[in-house]
Amino acid sequence: MPIIRIEEASKQYGEVVAISRFNMSVKGGSITGFVGPNGAGKTTTIRVVTGLTKPDSGSVSVFGENPFDNVGIKERIGYVSEHDDLYPWATVRESVKMLAQISMPRQPGLIDAIDRAIEEVGMTKFAERKVSALSKGMKQRTKIAAALTHAPSLLVLDEPLSGLDPLGRRRIMDLLRRLNREKQVTILISSHVLEELEHLASRITLIHRGQTIAEGDPDRIRKLLYQYPHEIQFKSLAEDTKRIASGLVEIKGLVKSLTFMEQSDELLECRIVTPQPELFYDELVRLAVERKAPIIQLDTLSESVERLFEFLVS
């Protein structure tokens, strides 16, 4: 059952089209990753879902209702924005408490719920620290705690992992997994880096220029992205590099372009563009073993997310 349904939604800011006839649905109990480069329309979509803004046209329903200024729906949504939106003068506990009191005024067990949420995000030790003195990761965790106190059944997070160190990223991902598994919280999470979400999300939607360009489980998305011509370079002894390269060229459709770049008298680097990266890696290893030509260095030249998405659109 989809609990979020966006149909043909469009939103424009002046001349800038944020989303255009955008469609999306999110099933209850899932973790849906929402991936696209900067300016793709992720934040606008999330704002439409959380009722911060209305689409110019099209329809949005969350739990079957229009979420805009809808108190009943907002009681069931927890939102973590990409901005520093906590009061800097308050401590972690005060921040969570003040916002929880607004969500659930004078609710029995509120203080326990606040302590539990702070503990859940691992901030108990820093509960009396002022928000202005927190690191970015700690602020993110405080925001998640503030979003959890009213026990939402849908948690919407806008780029919660950006700017975090690997440890901070992992803590948040573990927390989200736990929330989804143990409390059946449906999660919609955005990022501009696919790798961040492919091990977390059960479903991924790729968005570019305000439109969905692909959606499916992470395996399907990964396969789709492998269709993008990868630029790979490897280095070996000059003779070995040539022997491996000749083997690769013999395989039909594997190599789109090939360039040798001399490193020294003994070493030779080869740069290859391949439309079939998965097959390429298999063949590279096979040839290196078969021809007894050890590879000294192997690199994938990173492409910008923007170019990758342009490719998928095309």
Place this chain on the structure above:
Amino acid sequence: MSAEPIQTPVQKEGELSSPLKALFRGLYLLRLFLLSFVKSRKSQVLTILGLLPAIVMIALGVPPPAQIFFRDFVQTLYISLLIPLSGLLLGTAALSDEIESHTIVQLVTRPVRRIEILIWRFFATVIAGTIISIVVTSGFYVSISISAEIPFEMLTGFWPVCAVCNAVYCSIFMLLGIALKRPLVWGVVITLYEQLLGVVAIFFEGAVFSLSGHILNYGQLFADYNYNIPDWPPLMSGWILLVIVLVCIALSGILFRVKDLA
């Protein structure tokens, strides 16, 4: 449509009824906004600026008769100039400060209606402005009381006038803050217009079209002074001010309800 059906809201044991819930939610919002004012540099600067005349009085001494000087000074400097200016700064920033610091997002995405946020923010702004007014007029009173005796009632009589003045200016400037891109510029224009009418009122009935004229006219009911707008009883000015405040809040509510917070 195959969306998940909405659960029927059931009041749990110990949970408040909807109107009580809304009231307590509002009071928590009010406390949050008042705390923001206390911590804000703007409120502290406004209080210090408002206390400057008191410091000047201590340094220069009070020209006699002190009671008339005190009364005229509070009327012309505080009620006609400083409180409108403080209302300008606090009112225009009432919601735009929350929007700029993104804290509005935390509030708007909670189970609370936008109109509730607006109304409680308005109350908080008026209360903060009135507290600042009480502090600065008290400071002025103390500075004059050092050299001359002035009845305490003369000071306290001005406090309701300060509250009315804050309510009127904050409502107008809050509306400008939501409706316009450069609310401060328009706010300054309105304040200057007020000052101009104050001068013009000396020669003919410009006070009829002046906010501070009506505030002072209505304020006679609380404070010990005389102010006259021909053919306008003080209570009528009170009604006009109430209508202005309500219209401004209603328009602000309509604009804030549809405002894109992206």
